[in-house]
Amino acid sequence: MKNATSSQPTTSLPPLNILLTGVGGQGTILASNIVAEVGVALGYDVKKAEVHGMSQRGGSVVSQVRWGRQVFSPIIPPGEVDFLLAFEKLEALRALHYLRPGGQLIVDPHAIPPVTVTSGDAHYPDDDAIQAKLARVTPHVHWIPGVTIAEELGNAKAANVVLLGAFSALLGHAPDQWLDVIRQRVPPKYMELNERAFRRGRELIQTERE
Amino acid sequence: MKRLLSGNEAVAHGAWEAGVSVAAGYPGTPSTEILETFARFPHVYAEWAPNEKVALDVAIGAAYAGRRALATMKHVGVNVAADAFMYAAMTGTEAGLVIVSADDPSMHSSQNEQDNRQFAKFARIPCLEPADSQDAKDLTIAAFDLSEQFDTPVMLRMTTRICHTSTPVEVDARRQEHPPLIDKYPRNPAKYVMVPANARKRHPIIEHRLEDLAAFAESFAFNRVEMRDRALGIITGGVAYQYAREIFPDASILKLGMTYPLPQKLIRDFAGRVDRLIVLEELDPFIEDQVRLMGVTLWPEQVAYPHTKSIFPITGELNPAIVRQSAQAAGLLPDAGDAEEAGASATAASPQPLPAGQKIRGNGDLDLPARPPVLCPGCPHRGVFYILHKLKVPVNGDIGCYTLGVVPPLSAIHTTGCMGASIGVAHGAAVAGDKERHVAVIGDSTFFHTGIPALLNVAYNRSNVITIILDNRTTAMTGHQANPGTGKTLQGQETTEIEIEPLVRALGIDQVVTIDAYEVEAIEKTLKQWLKQDGPAVLIAKHACALLPQERRKYVALEVDPNACNGCTICFRIGCPAILKSDQLDPKYHRPLAEIDPLLCTGCEICARVCPRDAISFRDQVVHLHFEA
Numbered sequence A: 001m002k003n004a005t006s007s008q009p010t011t012s013l014p015p016l017n018i019l020l021t022g023v024g025g026q027g028t029i030l031a032s033n034i035v036a037e038v039g040v041a042l043g044y045d046v047k048k049a050e051v052h053g054m055s056q057r058g059g060s061v062v063s064q065v066r067w068g069r070q071v072f073s074p075i076i077p078p079g080e081v082d083f084l085l086a087f088e089k090l091e092a093l094r095a096l097h098y099l100r101p102g103g104q105l106i107v108d109p110h111a112i113p114p115v116t117v118t119s120g121d122a123h124y125p126d127d128d129a130i131q132a133k134l135a136r137v138t139p140h141v142h143w144i145p146g147v148t149i150a151e152e153l154g155n156a157k158a159a160n161v162v163l164l165g166a167f168s169a170l171l172g173h174a175p176d177q178w179l180d181v182i183r184q185r186v187p188p189k190y191m192e193l194n195e196r197a198f199r200r201g202r203e204l205i206q207t208e209r210e
Numbered sequence B: 001m002k003r004l005l006s007g008n009e010a011v012a013h014g015a016w017e018a019g020v021s022v023a024a025g026y027p028g029t030p031s032t033e034i035l036e037t038f039a040r041f042p043h044v045y046a047e048w049a050p051n052e053k054v055a056l057d058v059a060i061g062a063a064y065a066g067r068r069a070l071a072t073m074k075h076v077g078v079n080v081a082a083d084a085f086m087y088a089a090m091t092g093t094e095a096g097l098v099i100v101s102a103d104d105p106s107m108h109s110s111q112n113e114q115d116n117r118q119f120a121k122f123a124r125i126p127c128l129e130p131a132d133s134q135d136a137k138d139l140t141i142a143a144f145d146l147s148e149q150f151d152t153p154v155m156l157r158m159t160t161r162i163c164h165t166s167t168p169v170e171v172d173a174r175r176q177e178h179p180p181l182i183d184k185y186p187r188n189p190a191k192y193v194m195v196p197a198n199a200r201k202r203h204p205i206i207e208h209r210l211e212d213l214a215a216f217a218e219s220f221a222f223n224r225v226e227m228r229d230r231a232l233g234i235i236t237g238g239v240a241y242q243y244a245r246e247i248f249p250d251a252s253i254l255k256l257g258m259t260y261p262l263p264q265k266l267i268r269d270f271a272g273r274v275d276r277l278i279v280l281e282e283l284d285p286f287i288e289d290q291v292r293l294m295g296v297t298l299w300p301e302q303v304a305y306p307h308t309k310s311i312f313p314i315t316g317e318l319n320p321a322i323v324r325q326s327a328q329a330a331g332l333l334p335d336a337g338d339a340e341e342a343g344a345s346a347t348a349a350s351p352q353p354l355p356a357g358q359k360i361r362g363n364g365d366l367d368l369p370a371r372p373p374v375l376c377p378g379c380p381h382r383g384v385f386y387i388l389h390k391l392k393v394p395v396n397g398d399i400g401c402y403t404l405g406v407v408p409p410l411s412a413i414h415t416t417g418c419m420g421a422s423i424g425v426a427h428g429a430a431v432a433g434d435k436e437r438h439v440a441v442i443g444d445s446t447f448f449h450t451g452i453p454a455l456l457n458v459a460y461n462r463s464n465v466i467t468i469i470l471d472n473r474t475t476a477m478t479g480h481q482a483n484p485g486t487g488k489t490l491q492g493q494e495t496t497e498i499e500i501e502p503l504v505r506a507l508g509i510d511q512v513v514t515i516d517a518y519e520v521e522a523i524e525k526t527l528k529q530w531l532k533q534d535g536p537a538v539l540i541a542k543h544a545c546a547l548l549p550q551e552r553r554k555y556v557a558l559e560v561d562p563n564a565c566n567g568c569t570i571c572f573r574i575g576c577p578a579i580l581k582s583d584q585l586d587p588k589y590h591r592p593l594a595e596i597d598p599l600l601c602t603g604c605e606i607c608a609r610v611c612p613r614d615a616i617s618f619r620d621q622v623v624h625l626h627f628e629a
């Protein structure tokens, strides 16, 4: 065997950086699996990084996905996320330093108070403070009430798919490739629910634009 | 066909394609999914052993018997398995043996940080390090060939970011056929019986093997030179390779798939082709020290003893921000002006932790409430810690979900070191004559892992230790793996369900009771009584983990009667995420009343049991209420 000596061109276009965050049990990892698979279906090189373990016991969960021609680091540097999807608004604030100034933020107004609030002395930030804080980083804040919509549709668990629908619309993607990936990832009996959730998310971005 | 696989899944695919027939391990983040994935392939045997030492002996035994074998564990598991690791390095095996060490830089879910490449060097065996999932699969296959070619175990060293990052992998539906490499079990005591006379002869053999491996490393296809700009050359491996490509896109790179032993000539040649040579690696200066020992000049030339790592931090995992900043601080990259931006104040080789993504670009002006991991609603561990806190006894803890008993408001654990340490550490205090009576707290899987010999010691040497075994019928922390108490094997077979109480008695402990973990009154009464007596005693607090399917089916949300509650806060002290402070105040004391989140409550009744005013309904009361309504 001989060591390959190659002369490769230097990196081309930077990858698209997507960060998903939520609270343990909200389906953040499932959503990031879908995002990663859509990237593969679109022909990108993809990396998806997450940390298992302690974070599962009701802690914050963060998953990072990068799509590009060639992706190196699995970890996205702070300030370089293009799309931040937050399934809970406090977690949006916690991950905000990752977002590129002017980046796109998709956030569910849903609140899950942590134990430090419910049985301690910490205070859950009020909406004005949250909005002011978000606005300082980006004007592109898309409030998508995923939990409310998914509950209307009959199952709060589909909230993450509502946000994915919004994300696909912001990217200007047609729904088909996304739905194909979702179909492979969810049990058949939940597919109809998920498809409706996904389309509702897309509609919210479309009405935003009107 | 390309598929997105995590590094762990990729190792399992590699092992299967390489014809591995036996795999053994003990769960531990970030290694667990390797065995879980492998166990689902056809025509393989895979098992959870009670601990890593047993797992490695099993894999060694299979490899002695001529079958390719894999052992998987997290970094600290190698500490437990170290004895086996060392003799296997001495004897070699008949068929390929690969040991996966999944290290956890930054300790995302570990009690300590260690660089297990040092173990490979310690034992004189090769260490392979993948940089993504494709590499993980390919190197797994290469590791088995290497193992057989050189008659040596091989360490495949993974890290959290390789284990739990998914990248595209070319998967092959074919498996190399690997019939047993021998017809008959070896009768070769000179090689396999490590009495001193034989072992003395083996040691020079493994030192020669190391020289042969170093020569082989020169042409190992996974040690690869990528020439770009010659101004900067980087020697790197593992996930650090990705950061090198990200932050130094123009630099030339020597990517090492084998980080022990090193290809000396390849390194010298590469050094000669670049102006400045640096090493980029996570944790220890493992490659860096070896390269300096070869007499190859690295930049900067001087390093400060004892921290011989230059440029990049020695603690914590790397990330692009840290790599960029460290390079800027060292003058390798132009200063971006606002080093604040990337988050950490990196100084070369500083032993300070440089956690990614904290105190960055002022999230500080809005104080965010932390969201720490907590014992789940309905967790059967909760009641024991509530009582221990109340009794104010010194508690020697162990490793598992129940380590969260240290978190306020339970605040009931005073030491935690490694798996199985609780009982020995409590015994040590007892025999040292500590005035207080010690309680050791240990989970079921941890008891099977390394708790049994420690409890045997308590019985044998008659110490005053009270041991509480938290038997939640599973290995919860790492994702609910089966263990000897669950009656199921890794591959789903029914098996003997090892009962803990008779086992404890057989160890020589006479004072043993098993109590349902939700029965806090009974637990309190028993402990209070035992605290007045002398001698070893064991309480088994038994109730299945609330996340297991059979428990989920029993969920009933309890309710607080706002007329009975006076906001006394006792139920807040059990630290249950389902108990909230309501907006309603008690008219007399103006304290917030308790309220229960119906979506989170499982109906374990611990809060109802501790409520002094009977303001919280029990399960049958709730059921009645709703029937009548």
Ligand SMILES: Cc1ncc(C[n+]2csc(CCOP(=O)(O)OP(=O)(O)O)c2C)c(N)n1
Pocket (backbone or CB within 6 Å): B026, B027, B028, B029, B052, B074, B076, B077, B080, B110, B111, B399, B400, B401, B402, B419, B442, B443, B444, B445, B446, B447, B470, B472, B474, B475, B476, B477, B478
């Ligand atoms: C030597 C070693 N191996 C594995 C681990 C990973 N690990 C941490 S806790 C745990 C399981 C604990 O299970 P159990 O004792 O049953 O407690 P539970 O989490 O179910 O409460 C494991 C495997 C470790 N920390 N150290």
